[in-house]
Amino acid sequence: MMAVAGDRDITRIGSGSAYEPKAAYCRAVVAGGWILVSGTVGNNHQTMQVPDRVQDQCALALDHIRAALAKAGASFSDVVRVTYVLPDRDDFEPCWPLLREVFGNNPPAAMMIQAGLIDPAMKIEIEVTARVPRDAPARANSADAGQSTGP
Numbered sequence: 001m002m003a004v005a006g007d008r009d010i011t012r013i014g015s016g017s018a019y020e021p022k023a024a025y026c027r028a029v030v031a032g033g034w035i036l037v038s039g040t041v042g043n044n045h046q047t048m049q050v051p052d053r054v055q056d057q058c059a060l061a062l063d064h065i066r067a068a069l070a071k072a073g074a075s076f077s078d079v080v081r082v083t084y085v086l087p088d089r090d091d092f093e094p095c096w097p098l099l100r101e102v103f104g105n106n107p108p109a110a111m112m113i114q115a116g117l118i119d120p121a122m123k124i125e126i127e128v129t130a131r132v133p134r135d136a137p138a139r140a141n142s143a144d145a146g147q148s149t150g151p
Contacts, residue, residue, distance in 0.1 A: 013071045016045045028068040035072045035130040040064045041122045054091040054123040061126045073136030077106040081129040084112040
């Protein structure tokens with residue numbers, strides 16, 4: 001991963017999801033002081049299995065997002081915007097305790113959209129935008145971050 005020194009530096013963070021190379025995207029992009037985390041579902045990246053319960057899917061999605069934020073030197077307290085996409089709006093409320101747990105005293109601006117997801121077994125997708133913290137440690141190129149940089 002490359003340190004974000006200016007608007008022209010872009011760092012791409014992979015997560016190991018099988019969908020990333022298939023659909024030509026990465027888990028997160030760090031650019032211009034922002035961290036843009038792609039829509040993230042609650043599946044196991046090694047097995048690609050999806051739990052049945054929306055709460056379990058939400059917890060897994062949040063774990064994937066937490067890992068991407070950490071690779072960028074951030075945490076959930078740095079998130080300023082979150083979008084939730086659920087096929088069934090009635091599945092949103094059961095996730096609220098998990099969302100309160102991760103965002104705590106730092107709630108972001110939010111939106112919930114009811115729409116279909118790529119796999120009918122998936123019940124929630126979460127996308128976040130965060131600011132790179134001012135005190136974030138300098139990041140150096142790292143092959144394990146699954147990154148690429150460019151002008």
